[in-house]
Amino acid sequence: MKCPYCAKEMIVGRIYEDRYALKWVAEENNKGILNVLPFVKGIKLTPNDISVKVHYCPDCRKFIINQDEIE
Numbered sequence: 001m002k003c004p005y006c007a008k009e010m011i012v013g014r015i016y017e018d019r020y021a022l023k024w025v026a027e028e029n030n031k032g033i034l035n036v037l038p039f040v041k042g043i044k045l046t047p048n049d050i051s052v053k054v055h056y057c058p059d060c061r062k063f064i065i066n067q068d069e070i071e
Contacts, residue, residue: 001064003057010055010064021046043067 025042
């Protein structure tokens with residue numbers, strides 16, 4: 001995948017969960033450590049796996065996660 005910021009090739013890797021599934025939460029709904037609770041609205045990044053595929057650009061220091069690649 002090409003980086004949308006600099007157009008260089010990105011490195012593919014994975015982010016692994018530890019105890020709880022990774023979840024993206026909007027800043028306005030951020031409850032700190034309580035984000036792991038089921039009633040906090042967010043997008044689970046690792047619903048059926050313990051990792052999520054991530055593209056990383058070392059030049060721009062950006063990570064990109066495609067929601068379509070989350071199973």
